[in-house]
Amino acid sequence: RAKAKGRSQYQIYSKTISKQLSEEMVIEKYLYEAAENQDFMLYYQPFIDMEAGKVVGTEALIRWYHPKKGFIPPDKFIPLAEKTGLIVPIGNWVLQEACRQNKAWQDQGYKPITMSINISALQFARDDFIEVVKCTLKEVGLAPEYIALEITEGIAVENIEENILKLRQLKELGVKISIDDFGTGFSSLSYFTKFPIDSLKIDRSFIQNITNCPQSRAIVSTIISMGRALGIENIAEGIETKNQLDFIKKENCNKAQGYLFSKPITPKDFEKLLIDNKKYS
Numbered sequence: 643r644a645k646a647k648g649r650s651q652y653q654i655y656s657k658t659i660s661k662q663l664s665e666e667m668v669i670e671k672y673l674y675e676a677a678e679n680q681d682f683m684l685y686y687q688p689f690i691d692m693e694a695g696k697v698v699g700t701e702a703l704i705r706w707y708h709p710k711k712g713f714i715p716p717d718k719f720i721p722l723a724e725k726t727g728l729i730v731p732i733g734n735w736v737l738q739e740a741c742r743q744n745k746a747w748q749d750q751g752y753k754p755i756t757m758s759i760n761i762s763a764l765q766f767a768r769d770d771f772i773e774v775v776k777c778t779l780k781e782v783g784l785a786p787e788y789i790a791l792e793i794t795e796g797i798a799v800e801n802i803e804e805n806i807l808k809l810r811q812l813k814e815l816g817v818k819i820s821i822d823d824f825g826t827g828f829s830s831l832s833y834f835t836k837f838p839i840d841s842l843k844i845d846r847s848f849i850q851n852i853t854n855c856p857q858s859r860a861i862v863s864t865i866i867s868m869g870r871a872l873g874i875e876n877i878a879e880g881i882e883t884k885n886q887l888d889f890i891k892k893e894n895c896n897k898a899q900g901y902l903f904s905k906p907i908t909p910k911d912f913e914k915l916l917i918d919n920k921k922y923s
């Protein structure tokens with residue numbers, strides 16, 4: 643009996659696995675097509691400067707709408723793009739499009755803002771990465787100071803010497819460097835003295851809990867004061883409530899991003915934010 647039951651459970655399990663596998667394979671096939679045709683869009687989510695209460699930057703976030711599958715979130719296809727190497731052409735497209743858009747807004751006469759662009763570890767690791775950034779900026783005609791590259795703490799864990807060199811070259815080029823999802827990696831704090839970093843984005847998981855968890859509050863205020871002491875700007879990710887905003891303001895966090903201000907929106911809608919030039923308090 644136990645054996646029979648075991649077997650049937652195994653069959654159910656194996657069916658679920660193969661269904662997941664084929665689903666992934668279908669999405670993988672669609673992803674190749676999408677990368678080929680550049681079937682993506684960028685949405686934009688503003689950064690608010692806490693002192694001025696104004697939009698001072700935006701993060702470019704990739705969106706993929708597939709005619710059959712509908713909307714496929716980045717958390718689902720970015721890992722697949724990394725696994726297949728498609729992240730390289732996709733990432734190059736993101737870089738190009740985000741720079742183009744920022745330059746277009748400048749040309750339309752809006753107050754210049756910083757465009758923050760997510761860079762996958764695989765893109766960063768490539769030998770031609772700096773050249774790609776340099777050429778893209780040149781081609782688009784955007785000054786380097788108007789982009790920030792968001793990388794993760796992983797760069798401070800592997801190939802450390804090589805990565806420090808790369809970051810220095812990027813700094814020489816004039817672009818800004820942000821550490822994304824800060825606090826979730828396992829890097830040693832000593833890397834702050836060696837890595838040229840402009841800003842830290844405090845991960846949403848800490849922000850989420852600041853109103854009900856004293857430990858999260860302690861982590862957030864420690865990150866903020868450490869950043870300040872080291873001359874690194876702090877950006878709080880995922881601010882959703884007034885209470886969270888009040889807390890990070892009290893701690894003198896430099897900038898914030900989150901649904902409380904705006905979700906990621908289309909370029910057209912973002913333009914309306916620029917036109918409104920609203921003051922957030």
Ligand code: C2E
Nearest residue numbers: 703704716717720736760761762880881882899900901906
């Ligand atoms: P991330 O870079 O940490 O981006 C922040 C994510 O949090 C975004 O999700 C954003 O929509 C979401 N978010 C922002 N504020 C709030 C909030 O107040 N509440 C909640 N619940 N969520 C908030 P999204 O757009 O789904 O992107 C997920 C992740 O996918 C990004 O995390 C990033 O790691 C990756 N990603 C997105 N676009 C790109 C890209 O162009 N290139 C690469 N390599 N990765 C990308």
Ligand code: MG
Nearest residue numbers: 701760792822
């Ligand atoms: Mg990011």
Ligand code: MG
Nearest residue numbers: 822823843879
């Ligand atoms: Mg982030």
Ligand code: MG
Nearest residue numbers: 823845846879
């Ligand atoms: Mg995050």
